[in-house]
Amino acid sequence: xxxxxxxxxxxxxxxxxxxxxxxxxxxxxxxxxxxxxxxxxxxxxxxxxxxxxxxxxxxxxxxxxxxxxxxxxxxxxxxxxxxxxxxxxxxxxxxxxxxxxxxxxxxxxxxxxxxxxxxxxxxxxxxxxxxxxxxxxxxxxxxxxxxxxxxxxxxxxxxxxxxxxxxxxxxxxxxxxxxxxxxxxxxxxxxxxxxxxxxxxxxxxxxxxxxxxxxxxxxxxxxxxxxxxxxxxxxxxxxxxxxxxxxxxxxxxxxxxxxxxxxxxxxxxxxxxxxxxxxxxxxxxxxxxxxxxxxxxxxxxxxxxxxxxxxxxxxxxxxxxxxxxxxxxxxxxxxxxxxxxxxxxxxxxxxxxxxxxxxxxxxxxxxxxxxxxxxxxxxxxxxxxxxxxxxxxxxxxxxxxxxxxxxxxxxxxxxxxxxxxxxxxxxxxxxxxxxxxxxxxxxxxxxxxxxxxxxxxxxxxxxxxxxxxxxxxxxxxxxxxxxxxxxxxxxxxxxxxxxxxxxxxxxxxxxxxxxxxxxxxxxxxxxxxxxxxxxxxxxxxxxxxxxxxxxxxxxxxxxxxxxxxxxxxxxxxxxxxxxxxxxxxxx
Numbered sequence: 001x002x003x004x005x006x007x008x009x010x011x012x013x014x015x016x017x018x019x020x021x022x023x024x025x026x027x028x029x030x031x032x033x034x035x036x037x038x039x040x041x042x043x044x045x046x047x048x049x050x051x052x053x054x055x056x057x058x059x060x061x062x063x064x065x066x067x068x069x070x071x072x073x074x075x076x077x078x079x080x081x082x083x084x085x086x087x088x089x090x091x092x093x094x095x096x097x098x099x100x101x102x103x104x105x106x107x108x109x110x111x112x113x114x115x116x117x118x119x120x121x122x123x124x125x126x127x128x129x130x131x132x133x134x135x136x137x138x139x140x141x142x143x144x145x146x147x148x149x150x151x152x153x154x155x156x157x158x159x160x161x162x163x164x165x166x167x168x169x170x171x172x173x174x175x176x177x178x179x180x181x182x183x184x185x186x187x188x189x190x191x192x193x194x195x196x197x198x199x200x201x202x203x204x205x206x207x208x209x210x211x212x213x214x215x216x217x218x219x220x221x222x223x224x225x226x227x228x229x230x231x232x233x234x235x236x237x238x239x240x241x242x243x244x245x246x247x248x249x250x251x252x253x254x255x256x257x258x259x260x261x262x263x264x265x266x267x268x269x270x271x272x273x274x275x276x277x278x279x280x281x282x283x284x285x286x287x288x289x290x291x292x293x294x295x296x297x298x299x300x301x302x303x304x305x306x307x308x309x310x311x312x313x314x315x316x317x318x319x320x321x322x323x324x325x326x327x328x329x330x331x332x333x334x335x336x337x338x339x340x341x342x343x344x345x346x347x348x349x350x351x352x353x354x355x356x357x358x359x360x361x362x363x364x365x366x367x368x369x370x371x372x373x374x375x376x377x378x379x380x381x382x383x384x385x386x387x388x389x390x391x392x393x394x395x396x397x398x399x400x401x402x403x404x405x406x407x408x409x410x411x412x413x414x415x416x417x418x419x420x421x422x423x424x425x426x427x428x429x430x431x432x433x434x435x436x437x438x439x440x441x442x443x444x445x446x447x448x449x450x451x452x453x454x455x456x457x458x459x460x461x462x463x464x465x466x467x468x469x470x471x472x473x474x475x476x477x478x479x480x481x482x483x484x485x486x487x488x489x490x491x492x493x494x495x496x497x498x499x500x501x502x503x504x505x506x507x508x509x510x511x512x513x514x515x516x517x518x519x520x521x522x523x524x525x526x527x528x529x530x531x532x533x534x535x536x537x538x539x540x541x542x543x544x545x546x547x548x549x550x551x552x553x554x555x556x557x558x559x560x561x562x563x564x565x566x567x568x569x570x571x572x573x574x575x576x577x578x579x580x581x582x583x584x585x586x587x
Contacts, residue, residue: 009034011089014048014101021152025065025168026051030104033084042104046084051098054553062088062098069100071170074142079135079163081105105163110221111151114228122259124160125225126293129266131162132218133286140211140282144170147177147209149217150195151224169193173210177203192464196237197230201273204241204464212275215285219270219278222289226263227255231271238481238495241464245273245493262292437487440494443477444484448498451477455494463493467500469552471524474501505559507549513540513563520545524555534564 009015014031021028028049036044051065069083084101110128114120120128132154139146148169155163169177177194192199192206200216203209223231231250232243249271253259266288272278279285292298438459443451452462468478481495482488506523508516517527532543546560547553 010048010050010097010099011087013085014046014099016048017045020047023166023168025055031101033101042106045104046101047081047104049100049102053097054547054551056088056098065098066100068167068170069102071142071144071167072102074144075139076142077135077138079131079161080139080167081163081165105155105157105165107155107157107161107163109152109165110154110156110225113156114151114224119228119256120225122226122263122298123293125222126263126266126289126298127160128156128162128225129218129222130286130289130293131160132164132221133282133289135162135164136211136214136218136282137286139164139170140214143172145173145175145209145211146170146214146217147203148194149214149221150198151221152195154221171209174208176206177209177213178206192241192466196240197232199241199244200275201245202275204244206465210275211281212278215270215278215282216275218282218285219267222270223250223252223267226252226259226267229255231267236481237466238464238497241466242481242493242495245463260292260295260297262295262298266292438490440480440482440484440486440488442484443480443494443496446477448475448477448496451480451496459490460488461491461493463495465496465498468497469503470499471503471522471555472499474499474555502552502554505545505547505549505551505553508542508561509544509549511542513542513561516542516561520559520561525553526556526558528558528560529563530560531563531565533567535567537564539564539566 010031013034014029015034016029016031018030019027020030026049028047031046031048033044033046036046038044049068051062055061056065066086069086072080073083081102081104084103086100087098089097089099108116119125132149136146136149144167146164146167146169148166149164153164153166155165157163171177177199178192192204194203198217198220200209200213203213220231223229232240232247234240234243249268251264252267253261253264266285269288270278270285279288440460441454441458443454446454448465455462470476470478472478476499477496478499479497481497482492488494503524505525506519508519511519513529517529520527530546531540534541534543537543541564543562543564546562553559
């Protein structure tokens with residue numbers, strides 16, 4: 001192996017071939033491992049995660065990075081990539097690079113799959129969730145909570161196998177998911193960490209997270225697999241985090257009516273706010289998912305050939321008999337068929353409207369093999385429809401019952417009909433009162449503790465804290481949601497946006513050195529200068545910065561301004577008339 005070959009390989013071993021992804025702390029490459037058996041099915045390919053150089057400057061930062069590899073080594077399951085090696089490389093690069101090499105999981109991420117083909121079929125999504133939960137059983141048995149289960153961190157193989165990636169936020173149970181170590185603090189300034197669309201409520205609030213936080217994330221990822229959207233899609237990060245904390249669970253069938261009630265039940269239970277109301281373990285949730293998968297109403301889309309034109313049409317899966325029965329009031333096995341008096345005693349116009357807009361069963365319902373139970377159910381349905389039709393005809397010719405009759409011009413002394421809600425025995429009208437609203441105080445410029453005190457004094461609570469890069473000191477409140485001055489119900493959790501302690505280097509190329517220095521200072525950076533000879537631009541023009549524009553640095557970091565310097569002009573040589581040569585004298 002020649003020296004030039006070593007120089008092209010990370011740590012003299014891994015030949016980087018392609019970019020797999022990049023995040024806040026590291027970049028992941030596909031690489032060929034020179035020390036692997038080239039006869040392996042994958043050709044010796046591995047995934048190499050390289051810590052960003054600005055985060056690898058201290059031994060403490062590198063040790064925090066390697067904690068991910070230590071966590072993955074503790075899990076014995078094929079759904080967690082095996083760690084090949086870890087190390088640091090200083091020989092081939094000017095800055096120190098920390099890296100982790102792991103086996104390369106085959107397939108594509110769930111995020112890529114859904115982007116490519118759309119939502120997964122219901123049965124396939126449930127099979128995926130069950131396999132993912134099997135991996136989590138092993139992860140939790142190793143004493144690890146993943147805390148970052150998201151569509152981009154789960155691989156689906158060609159044979160349906162599932163792998164769980166990125167243990168960078170993994171930790172022991174009952175620890176808050178905040179940037180409290182040296183590496184995470186450099187990323188977040190100590191705020192909440194995780195994938196915003198899949199944070200559990202306790203994670204969003206910075207509270208301790210246990211295994212049930214992972215189950216919340218699995219339910220959210222299953223929702224995404226079924227509907228191609230996260231469970232709490234909102235317009236902003238603040239609104240999304242607030243929805244995790246207070247919004248009711250999203251029901252998948254609201255977005256796709258073909259999905260079964262059994263699947264809805266699994267997803268909604270997993271997304272409950274109270275961890276104790278969710279599944280008690282990954283194994284219990286996996287059993288529930290497989291029970292839903294066994295529901296007779298869950299099947300692939302069916303096809304039929306239309307009688308005209310010979311065109312094949314994909315028909316949505318019909319709801320199972322169990323689901324249809326769930327939509328009506330429960331009756332005992334020996335209950336008689338409903339008669340006209342048993343129908344709702346609502347106003348005739350409202351009842352007709354409701355029945356007129358009810359979906360009519362399609363003829364394709366008979367495409368499945370007939371069963372005695374379904375035959376009886378069909379007869380009952382037809383009988384009920386006939387009775388309902390007769391009742392509607394009768395109601396159109398018969399005045400409605402007196403309690404619901406509207407007053408006529410000759411009956412002005414009688415009271416008008418009272419709305420049903422106001423006379424409900426358990427919800428008296430006089431007990432309903434509008435919520436008390438308070439004004440959100442101004443929080444910008446305050447410290448986090450001061451902002452929380454102001455909210456408490458106003459009758460509000462402090463909700464999730466989100467960080468944002470800014471030139472002001474870390475922890476300073478930048479804004480809130482709802483905004484200052486707006487009205488909000490008493491007790492509302494207000495999301496606070498605070499400065500992260502980081503900001504990006506502004507683009508000052510082409511500007512005069514003095515102006516560039518002022519801009520960088522205003523952005524919160526210390527400024528140094530370096531000159532480069534360049535006669536193509538005016539003297540002391542900014543050619544660039546080190547680090548370059550757009551780099552994210554901690555406030556107070558030094559940014560070097562690279563300035564042009566016009567080369568000095570050499571002293572001119574005299575160009576006066578040349579003295580005539582002295583003629584030679586003869587001896």
